[in-house]
Every structure is written in C-alpha cells, then in structure tokens.
Amino acid sequence: MDRDTLHKFLYDMLLARAFEERAAQEYSNGNIAGFLHLYPGEEAVAVGVIHAAEPSDYLVTTYREHVHALVRGIPPRQVMAELFGRRDGICKGMGGSMHLFDRERRFMGGYAIVGETFPVATGIGYSVALRDLPEAVICFFGDGAVNQGTFHEALNMAALWKLPVLFVCENNHYQIGTEIHRHSAVVDVHKRACAYNIPAEKLDGMDVINVYEATRHALTQIRAGNGPQLLEFETYRFRGHSMADAGNYRPRAEVNSQSGRDPVDTVIHEAEIGYPTQAEIAAAGPDLVDQLVCHVAAADHFNEQHIDSVRREIDKVVEDAVQFALASPPPDMQDARDSLYCNRKHETLLEGSQHD
C-alpha cells in the first residue's frame, strides 16, 4: 500500500468517525432532528470500497450514508448543512440525513425504504451497459435488506444481462433489533448470490486495506464485462440503529468484544507500521529482509505525531462544517416548489390547472 493511499484512508476514517460523533452531539443539541443513522464501527467498508472505485462509477446507498457521501468528496459543510435541514445543504434541506444526493459526483442517493438500492443500481447498470461505457455501479445494502423481494429480482436481472453492478453488503448482523439468525434462514449473505450465478465472497469489513483490495479486484472483473459481483463485508455498528434506538437488545459482552475490532484503531495500527528495527530485520532472515525493505519503501510510515496532526486538522474541518450549517438559512416554500417542479422548466401549464 503506498503512502498516499494509506494517508487518504487514514484521513477519511478519522473524518468519518469525527463527523458522525459530532452529528450525534448536534442531534442532542437540537440542531438535527428526525432519524439519524450513524456509521461508527463500519467506516472501513465505505472508505475501502469507495476509494477502490473510479470517480466515474456510480454510488447507490441507504439511509446510513453520511460517510459514503464524505468519502465520495461531498464537502463536509454541505453534508452537515443537509443534516441541519438548511438551504446550503447538498439537497437544499429537502432530503435530510437519509436522502443525500449529488448528481455531479454520481452519488445517486440515500434511500430510506429498505431494498430500494437494488433496482435503482440495476437500472443505472443497465444504462451503462446499453451504452457500452466503462463505468460501474456500486450498490450498498444492509444484511436486513436481502429479504426484500427487490434483492432477488434485481440480482437475477443484473446477472441475466451481465450488468456492471457491484453489490456491497454491509453486514452488521442486525436489522434494527433483530439479529441476523432471527431474520435470515441463510446467514451467509454471499451464499445467496450463487442462486443467480453471481461471484461472491465474504470478507472482514473491519480492515480497510482488505476491503479496498477485494473491491478493486471485483471491479476489475466487472469492467472486463463479466457481469455483477457481490461482496459481503462483516462489520458492526457501535451505536444503536439510529439516535432513537439505544441498542439495548444487544448483549453488553457482544458490544464490548466488537469494540476490540474498531476499524479506526486498525487503520491507525496499519498506518503506524514503521521501519523495522535492526533486530527485526535480522530475525526475518535473508529472504524476508528484501521483502520487508520493499514493503517499507512502498508503504512508508506515519508516526503518532503525524496522526495527531491529522486529527487536529479534522477537528477543524468538522467544526467548520457545523458553523457553516448554523449560518446557513432555512429553505423557503419557493425552494420546495422549485425542487418539486424542477423538471417542468420548459412547460407552462394552462391557467388554473396548477395544484393548490
């Protein structure tokens, strides 16, 4: 892993965590209301997958999508302002936390009805394939979403017509309060893909490098015209389902055992791999010395000081996003009407036929 890439992972993972924790705080402060689904614990999936994609690839996500939006490059200011329901939010305050869209960055939406991402992604894939473009579509979904009919319908069509869709399962083992073995007859999500002849794999979703590499590999297959792929990433959400859920149904022992697998700690650990000591080089033996040297030369290293400075930078970015959101005005009714009738620009209705 090269230094730049590793640095980007580190930055995005730390930003993701800090942004979400701040959103939780702003929810408690009364600046954010409604359903707020946070991502701590699952960062490695969005960061690894989206970094493996090209900017020209399309993303389709669920309601737990703030981090996906940030990693895709939507400025934290515009994401935070949307969470606050303000006019300078990425959707002008019309969509809110669960419905982030950014056409320019091919961020095709946060969908809050479970199971909607499958057909939408499949449709985008169809339009890409029809025009023979080199692009791919990444479709995120939770473990609970695979029991919706749309999962099966969309996978079948994607496979049948060899559409360029990467289905990415964020398996955090829960559908709100219902654990996976109580909602699914087959708990290995990737196994379901074989019903449609879609190549699929289950992977550790707590290690961002692992996620990144698996995704790159899958996307290469997809771009070669081999049709859809499915990746199941095992992960865990450290918080409740949303701010309205304390998550009391999960045994404390389970939550504690998972916090040892914190993906942010893991990336810091990976980033902290320094130059080997002389003793380590010696102990590695002659063959491995070369390998180690190569690895270190390629990976470089970050020390604690560097990581602290990244954290400080991110604190400033998040604070700035909050101040920006607070300063942004609310949208007005004309903004709402403009959004509703955004596609009616070239037509003037007959007098008196307008609703209201």
Added chain:
Amino acid sequence: MTETLMLWQALNRALDIEMASDESVFTLGEDVGLYGGSYRVTEGLYAKYGEWRVRDTPISEGGFTGLGVGAALTGMRPVVEIMTINFALLALDAIINMAAKIPFMSGGQFPMPLVIRMPGGVAKQLAAQHSQRLEHTLMNVPGLRIVVPATPQDAWWQLRQAIASDEPVIVLEHELLYFEKGEVDLTTVPPPMHQAIVRRAGTDLTIVSYSRMANLALSAAQQLADQNIQAEVIDLRSLSPIDWETCAASLRKTHRLLVVEEDCRFAGTGAEIIAGLTERCFFELDAVPVRVAGLDMPTPFNAELEAASIPRVEDIVAAASQLAGTTPRPG
C-alpha cells in the same frame, strides 16, 4: 372501569386481551417480538405468548402481509404490524389484490379476518419517504375497512372490533399519537366500529376530521369559541365506510362544512367527504364547503417547511372564522 392510558398502551391492552381470549389471534411484523415493537404496542407479548404468536419477521412486507392473508383464509386472526404506512406500499399486492378481493372472487366462501395495523402521518422531520398518509389510496379499494383512532379510548375499542371482524380491517394509527394520554373506559359496550363521534357540539359550522387532525380541530374550536363562533367537531373514526348520517345531521343544524385532513388536498379524503355530503345535503348548505389540507408536495425535511406543509391549528381557525362569517346564499 376507567383508566388513564397512552394510546400505545390502549392498543397493547386490546391486543393482549384478544390474544388471551382467542388462540387464533397472532401478531407479526418487524421487531414486534424481542424488541417490543417500534412504538411499544406489542411490549410484553413475546414473553407472554411466545414466538409463534408474536413473530419477528424479516424485512419482507409483501411476504409477511401475504402470509397474513393465507393464515386468515384458514380461520386464523392475524394482526399484521407494518412499521409505518410508507412500507405498506410494498405490501399493496397482498392488501389490494388479495385481502380485499378473495372473499368476493370466491363468491363469498372465505372470511378474511385480517387486521393490518400501521402508523401514518407527518411526524418530526422524517422526510418525504417516511411522512406519508395515503389513507385515500386505501379508501379507493372496495372490500377494505379503515379505522383511524385518534384517542386511547377509540384505539382500545376499534382494535378489538377489528380483530373480531371477519373483514380485512386497516387500523391506521398516527405516529404522533402513541404517547398521547386519555381516559379509557375498559368495560362499556363500544359504539359500532365505523360510527363517527361528535367531539364537540356547536351551531355555527361543522368541522369534519379524523385521526390527529381531529384533535387539532378540537383545539381550534376552543379558540373559535373566544371569537363567539361555535364549531361542531366530528371525528369520523372510520374512513371506510363513512358514517354520513352523523355528519349530515350536524349540517342540518350548522349549514356550513369545513373538512380538515393531513393528507394532500388533491384527490384526497376531503374530496370524498365534501362530495358525499354535498350530494346528501346540497340544499342545507349556506356556503361552499372548505378544505384545510396538506400541501400537494412531498414532505420537506426542513422543520419549518414540514410544519407549513400540513394544517396547523391557526390554519383551521382562520378558515373556520372566514367560513362562519360568509353570508348565507339568498333564498
């Protein structure tokens, strides 16, 4: 025997008593069991009745609502909980093509003792996909009954009546009413499930409403009384069928009709109420009937716009005082 209960508790008690007295009653839905229900309605029932009668389902609304239909065909009395009406859109085939049609298509052979409970309505910044009302969508389906309890008392009565009914009944609850308190008489014989209720008597105009908006209409009527306008407030309680006679009797007294609905105005519930009452009471009316309704737009996320997109007490007061002030048509 009267108790003060929150609306969710009234539903919980109703479900409990029906499950205790009839083994064919069972409930199913997302997180109704171990978790105790998103709005606590099924709290405690999983421990009491076990997983076969309180079934946690996958996120498969079309599938488990259809399962309810199948079970009802064999004489069971399923109470399907759909987490919110927004997700019922995935179950419309089961509701409209199956539950509402099978008794008819079979020439009357099959009962359909299916209850589908779900909340609808605008809550607090849940955005466009989670703030729908959609009652008019289901009102247009022959073969379904729809009740809309606005008080804990009606929740207690109407859920029990819905479970006892052999017709498919939609119990349309409101997200913001679950934690409203009210007196519940647990022993009196209830009125018919579809009977409307005059929640406040008045002489100057009739406000017809239902669900949460009926409560708002009542608050508005209190404010109108300060302006010397006496509004009669009718809570429909049932949207299919509608108790026209209670409304018509009121209009014969007040001669003015105001309908308040939370749903969008265009092709909505209010349109049906006004058409139905105009047909029945045309010559009683002294003024053009008026609707106070939600705006014809998906619900905006922003709090102020959201609030402005549905009727508020002040909107009802303004429309009512204007309507009360209109001069009667000559002759």
